[in-house]
Each structure stands twice: as C-alpha cells, then as structure tokens.
Amino acid sequence: MATTETNSDAALIVRNLSVFFGERAAVKNVSLDVKAKAVTAIIGPSGCGKSTFLRALNRMHELNPEAHMEGEIKLFGDDIYSRDVEPVVVRRRVGMVFQKSNPFPTMSISENVTVGLRLNGVREKKILNERTEQSLRMSALWDEVKDRLHAPAISLSGGQQQRLCIARALAVQPEVLLMDEPASALDPLATAKIEELILQLKNDYTIVIVTHNMQQAARVSDFTAFFYIGELVEFDATGKIFTSPSKKQTEDYVTGRFG
Amino acid sequence: MENHFEAGLDTLKQKLLTMASRAETAVNQAVQALVQRDTDLALRVKDDDRIIDQFEVEIDELCIQLLTRAPLATNLRLVTVAMKVSQDLERIGDEASKIAKRARDLSLEPPVKINLDLPRIAALALDMLKDALDAFVNKDSVAARAVIPRDREVDALNKQIHAALVQHMVENPDTIGRCLHWIVAAKSIERIADHATNVAEDVVYLCEAQDIRHTGVKSAVSA
Numbered sequence: 099m100a101t102t103e104t105n106s107d108a109a110l111i112v113r114n115l116s117v118f119f120g121e122r123a124a125v126k127n128v129s130l131d132v133k134a135k136a137v138t139a140i141i142g143p144s145g146c147g148k149s150t151f152l153r154a155l156n157r158m159h160e161l162n163p164e165a166h167m168e169g170e171i172k173l174f175g176d177d178i179y180s181r182d183v184e185p186v187v188v189r190r191r192v193g194m195v196f197q198k199s200n201p202f203p204t205m206s207i208s209e210n211v212t213v214g215l216r217l218n219g220v221r222e223k224k225i226l227n228e229r230t231e232q233s234l235r236m237s238a239l240w241d242e243v244k245d246r247l248h249a250p251a252i253s254l255s256g257g258q259q260q261r262l263c264i265a266r267a268l269a270v271q272p273e274v275l276l277m278d279e280p281a282s283a284l285d286p287l288a289t290a291k292i293e294e295l296i297l298q299l300k301n302d303y304t305i306v307i308v309t310h311n312m313q314q315a316a317r318v319s320d321f322t323a324f325f326y327i328g329e330l331v332e333f334d335a336t337g338k339i340f341t342s343p344s345k346k347q348t349e350d351y352v353t354g355r356f357g
Numbered sequence: 358m359e360n361h362f363e364a365g366l367d368t369l370k371q372k373l374l375t376m377a378s379r380a381e382t383a384v385n386q387a388v389q390a391l392v393q394r395d396t397d398l399a400l401r402v403k404d405d406d407r408i409i410d411q412f413e414v415e416i417d418e419l420c421i422q423l424l425t426r427a428p429l430a431t432n433l434r435l436v437t438v439a440m441k442v443s444q445d446l447e448r449i450g451d452e453a454s455k456i457a458k459r460a461r462d463l464s465l466e467p468p469v470k471i472n473l474d475l476p477r478i479a480a481l482a483l484d485m486l487k488d489a490l491d492a493f494v495n496k497d498s499v500a501a502r503a504v505i506p507r508d509r510e511v512d513a514l515n516k517q518i519h520a521a522l523v524q525h526m527v528e529n530p531d532t533i534g535r536c537l538h539w540i541v542a543a544k545s546i547e548r549i550a551d552h553a554t555n556v557a558e559d560v561v562y563l564c565e566a567q568d569i570r571h572t573g574v575k576s577a578v579s580a
Contacts, residue, residue: 316427340430340433341429342430342434343430352429353428353430354360
C-alpha cells in the first residue's frame with residue numbers, strides 16, 4: 099500500500115483521516131497517498147464514506163456545521179487544514195466535478211467557464227477568452243461549442259454540460275481534480291467521452307474519482323481504493339484490485355457477492 | 358440465493374468437465390486402439406473429435422457471454438482460464454485423433470517387432486491430465502504445481518522411445534514407414550502431457566493470480 103511517510107510522487111498525502119457528522123464517523127482513520135498525474139478511483143457500496151472522503155480533500159465539509167474532521171491532508175506538502183490556509187484557496191487548487199452537472203443556468207457557456215476566474219478578480223478579456231478556449235479544449239468541448247459560446251449553458255446536452263463543468267473546474271488551473279460519480283447520469287456515449295477525457299487530463303492533473311461503476315474504475319484509474327463502512331479496506335494498483343484483490347471483503351464486493 | 362452470473366459460471370464449469378472427460382476418453386481409446394491394433398476403435402475416436410471441437414466452440418460462446426457482464430477478481434480469472442483450458446482440451450482431442458489415425462494405419466500393416474512402452478508414457482500423460490483437472494475442480498494450486506515437473510519424465514520417456522525407433526529403423530529399413538507412425542503417436546502423447554502442464558499452470562493462475570508460465574517457477578510449492 100502506498101502509505102509511506104515520504105512519497106515524492108504523491109499529490110495528496112492523507113494520514114489518519116476521520117470525518118464525523120455529529121457523533122457518527124463516516125470516514126475512519128484513513129491513510130493513503132494519491133499519486134500525482136494519475137487517476138485514483140474510490141469504490142465501495144453506498145454509504146461507505148467514499149464521497150465523504152473525497153469532499154475532505156478540498157475542505158467541502160466546512161460548509162456543513164455538523165461535520166468535523168481529524169487527521170492530516172497534505173497537498174504537495176502543504177497542510178490544507180492549516181489555520182493560515184483559506185478554504186477558498188484549497189478549493190482553487192483542488193477542483194470538484196459533481197455527479198449531476200450543475201452549470202449556472204442563467205449564464206452562457208463562456209460565462210460558466212470563466213466564473214471562477216472572475217470571482218478571483220480576473221477581468222482582462224484577453225485572459226478570459228484565452229482561458230475559455232484552453233479549458234474547453236481540455237474538456238474536449240471546444241469543437242462542439244466554439245460557434246455558440248454565448249448560448250445558454252443549459253442549451254447543451256447532459257454530457258456536454260458535464261464537460262462544461264469540467265472546463266469550469268479546469269479554468270482556475272487546479273492541481274487536483276476531484277470527480278464524484280461524474281458519468282453516472284450520462285448515457286454510454288457521453289460516459290465514454292468523459293472517460294476518454296479523464297485519461298487525457300491525467301497527463302496534466304491528479305484525478306480522484308468516486309465511482310459506483312467498477313468497470314469504469316478499471317477503465318480509467320491507475321489506483322483503486324476500496325472503502326467499506328468508513329474504512330479503507332484495500333488500496334492498490336487497479337489491475338491488482340480487479341484481478342486478484344488481497345482482502346476477502348474486496349473480492350466479495352468486486353465479484354458482486356455483497357454491496 | 359444464487360444469482361444468474363453464478364449459475365452461468367456453474368454451467369461453464371460443468372461443460373468444461375464434460376469436455377475434459379471426453380478428451381480423457383479419447384486419449385485412452387486412441388492408445389488402446391494403437392496397442393490393440395483396433396481399427397474400429399481408432400475410427401470412432403477420429404469421429405468423436407468433432408464433439409470435443411463443438412464443446413470448445415460452446416465454451417467460448419458461454420465465456421464471451423459471461424465476459425459481457427464484466428466479471429472481476431476470481432470470476433474474471435475463472436472465465437479466462439476456462440477459455441484457455443478448453444483450448445488445451447481441444448488440442449488434446451486433436452492429438453488423440455492423430456494417434457487414432459496412426460493406430461488405424463498401423464492396424465492395416467504387419468506389427469513392428471519392437472518393445473515400446475507406449476502404455477506407460479500414455480498412462481503418465483493421462484495421469485497428469487487427470488490430476489490437473491482434479492486440481493481445477495478442487496481449486497488446489499498445490500496439486501496443480503505438483504503436476505508440472507512430471508512433464509520432464511514424459512519428455513524423457515518420449516526421447517527413449519524415439520531413440521529406440523530410430524535404432525530399429527536403421528537396422529530394419531523395411532519398417533521405416535511403420536516406425537514413423539509410432540514416432541508420431543509417441544510425440545502426440547508427449548504433447549498431451551504439455552497440454553496437461555498448461556492446464557496445471559492455468560489452475561495456479563486461477564488460485565493464486567500468479568502467472569508462472571515461462572518463469573522457471575514451476576516447483577511443487579508456492580514461490
């Protein structure tokens with residue numbers, strides 16, 4: 099397991115992470131290293147803590163007054179929960195794409211892409227235009243929308259909207275991209291495009307993806323972590339997890355015997 | 358409650374075992390036809406080979422259906438191993454057929470007066486096959502690993518038979534045609550042992566998720 103104390107390949111180093119909602123621990127004492135410029139998949143049955151774990155990686159739980167966490171998460175060596183680090187800065191460095199595409203409905207395609215930049219005070223049109231094209235190209239949407247950048251974002255199909263959300267996340271140039279079941283609401287063609295995009299993006303970004311679809315994890319990820327009842331049961335190279343997992347619980351889950 | 362996928366895996370295992378039993382019978386009968394100069398039995402073995410071929414096609418079809426369900430871990434290993442084992446069994450059927458063809462040809466000519474231990478090499482090869490298939494049924498990688506080194510004994514025996522036949526041909530040139538039939542038959546038996554070895558290696562992969570082919574790691578104990 100890639101949980102050594104020093105790991106220069108790691109974008110994120112998570113140590114003894116627990117996340118509580120009130121008294122209840124949703125994630126229990128998890129330690130793992132997320133390798134830089136690789137895709138790490140988090141799998142496990144519903145309620146196993148995988149989304150909770152993901153959200154801890156960019157301090158999203160702070161939006162919930164019931165939640166608190168213990169342990170340590172370092173992003174390229176920086177403690178993201180340090181008192182002198184603003185959550186906004188963490189969320190800029192660690193972007194998030196959600197299960198359901200959520201473009202801002204009143205904004206155009208290009209406004210959606212640049213909203214993060216504009217909130218961060220970028221006003222210069224040339225930069226905004228450049229970043230729009232660059233982000234839409236990286237999210238493999240440019241060719242489909244370049245002639246209608248000012249059309250409402252909600253005029254796009256579901257799959258396009260999800261790629262727009264990825265473009266929006268990329269526009270602020272994050273180091274890590276978190277994806278919470280990014281293709282679970284999409285048809286197989288749109289899913290294939292998202293998966294192809296993930297494989298492209300890992301050349302430049304570190305990606306952590308939560309997915310219920312084990313075949314998707316097998317197709318896109320380099321490493322897979324299996325969570326069960328808030329605990330990290332097994333973390334290994336994806337090929338190993340899906341052909342010969344070490345733990346019986348993992349074996350039972352991936353062969354459909356429970357979960 | 359057993360799910361549909363598990364039921365499919367059970368059907369696959371059953372089919373594979375029936376095919377294995379057919380292949381074992383074919384080898385037994387082919388050797389019997391050879392030793393006992395039984396033309397009818399030889400023809401029957403050749404005829405029955407198409408049934409073994411059909412099993413291979415059916416097992417492949419079933420495996421492809423099961424693969425569309427994207428099995429993982431032990432299920433994935435079982436389906437992929439089943440495809441390989443069925444191919445080995447089909448080849449074993451082909452070797453039995455080759456032996457039967459030589460048995461038929463030899464049965465139509467006078468016997469060669471030479472003492473060859475064909476039944477012994479055949480028994481060794483068949484025991485290897487039986488033990489490899491038992492290891493598959495019992496998911497017993499220790500038993501599977503124990504099969505693998507026995508291939509050397511079969512190879513050595515085949516070399517002895519080969520040398521004896523070459524010697525006989527030199528001394529009795531009129532028997533060359535018939536001796537060549539015996540050489541081919543012995544080689545076929547040796548190939549059956551190779552296929553049994555393949556099956557044993559596949560069983561090790563099935564049980565341990567470790568590919569020991571071409572690694573030299575072929576001892577009876579886990580590396």
